[in-house]
Amino acid sequence: MVILIPAFEPDRQLPALIRSIRSTRPEVPVVVVDDGSGPAFRDVFDGVRTLGCHVVSYARNQGKGFALRAGFGFIADNLPGRDVVCADSDGQHAVADILRVADRVRENRDQQWGTSTMVLGSRSFTGNVPARSRLGNSATRLLFALATGERIPDTQTGLRGYPAAMLPWLRSVRGDRYEYELNLLLEAKNNGYSIESVTIATVYLDHNSGSHFRPLADSARIYAPLLKFLASSFTAFLLDTVVFVLLTAAIDSLLLAVVGARAVSSAVNFLVNRHLVFERGRDTSPRKAGVRYFGLAAVLLAANFGLIRAFEAIAVPALPAKILAEITLLVVSFAVQQRFLFTGGAAMELSAGSRSRTHISA
Template identity: 55%
Template sequence: MIVLIPSYEPDARLVDLVRALRTADAGLTVLVVDDGSGPAYRAVFDAARALGAEVLTQPRNVGKGHALKAGFAHIEANHPGAGVVCADCDGQHSVVDILRVATRVRDSQAAMVLGARQFSGSVPARSRAGNAITRRMFALATGHRLHDTQTGLRGYPASALEWLQTVPGDRFEYELNLLLEATSTHREIEEIAIATIYLDGNTSSHFRPVADSVRIYAPLLKFVGSSLAAFTVDTVALLVLHALTGSLLVSVLGARVVSSAVNFAINRSFVFDHGRSRRLGAAALRYYALTLALLTANLASLWVLTAAGVPLLGAKVATEAVLFVASYRVQRAVVFAAPHALAAPTGPTSVSPGTPASQESHKRRRSHA
């Protein structure tokens, strides 16, 4: 088992972590990836190397996701068959919890084991709020509930290393992308409870609240933008056609023909990363099958609501709000999924050397797409 620690401008806590890991298990391989910290931090990495860690140095800072993927590639090439546990370098993860996740990776069939923080005690407000928002958005987008979507303590079996390198994202968004990809490709996610540790109000974090939040929420934000554009086209067309024809059926059908063409083009080109990898015909066939199902539900809802006295515009807004979530989930998981994502994954794929967590309940949370 390899412990992978991505590091950018670390302090002595990285050295303390390497020392504690090597003390706990002298045979444990620790791989530190220096994400372009620069000459000012060379002494910290030299100290980690002196304690027996392997240190992989990136020429410039690219981001946590890029550093993790560099580490995965190094492990796959130099430590074939080894699983990996990723941990942060700032003291947020205890050695006890890191080793517990490593043990669970060995024993579990899951493609990903998350160390889920319990957020008890003194937790910075932005960390508590950020995780709560991301957790709810993840559940909304995928239909799967996880306790901690932003944990940096994660374990993966050797069979996942090739897949881990294909998931897009170079910065903090990469770890959320992994969860989204795992649910859409039928990979199991398991969580175990770990301690919540924040030192000095989490001031050592390099997370940028605005820029990195936008990156993390980008998949959902792009879909929201695409849906709003299609909703605007659809609503304008609906009102115009209804004013011209007086027929609700003709208006709904005509408006949907126009708006669905706009929505399909935007989603395939800009929203879903694998949209273009699926053949145009196959994606279009699945998209319009979904459109037909949503159109049926849309029309039925409009008839019911308008018959009950709800104005057409209000009925339209309420209906689209309900169907939005279903549309996103199906498009991400089926319509624009990478071709291989519709089948469950099969069998395994295959520098320089150098306080206990809260009781685990053994309750396993799994996520199946």
């Protein structure tokens, strides 16, 4: 096992965490990534280096996602074959919980399927929890469930365990800042990985004053994959509804109205999703993505028509029935597109330019 800790302008909690790890499990390698903290924090990193940590550093702040990938790269190159547990530098993760996650990764690895399971340390959010942290996690958890149909207790936890076999994929996922960790959850099933959660303590020191999370900018980055899809789907829904209303006024056939409206909205939605919504949409060939997408559209069209008929059978008018059917099928559409349609191809490594700016010491 290796413990990986990304750190930007850390306070006294970082050396305290390292000392606690050293006193509990002195044999475990610890890799600390200095995410461009600058000369003012050199003493802090020199201090953790004297405690036996490997320190990866670069000059300019790049973000948590970049720091994690830099750490994964160092571990893959210098400590190969080891599982990795990521922890935050602000003292919010107790050593007992870090080891609990590590033990669960090891237990999973001992089983045949365990090399493809990431383990999340999930906080219960009980007690004295800052309002922004409680509300932020609740909002992300709800959006994640709406968009994917999966329920994860703590989507924003920084305490995560990964088996060694997962490192190449971890280095390929996009996102340089806080959105990276949500992207891992969104892309996991696409790539054959499962997610497991273990309960950990909820710890906030000094009302989370050590956090560098920017509520507006970083929340926008985190929610972007989900909100872009919801916005794309809502635009397609509006277009579909307008065409549906026009066709029902022009022709006396519910089936033709539904099919015609869906043909127009699906074409627009496919182009938007492929080019703007899904990060790897353009990595998939247009023909392959198109066949899959319009196959899905045909299935959803049949389901849409059946739901409208069912709602009308219980005396729901055509337009409200249409709206209810679209909302019902929204989650299914995102989950299938995210996992099967716009999955992209080969994994990417950190660029040579990124590596050339990285300094490693032990």
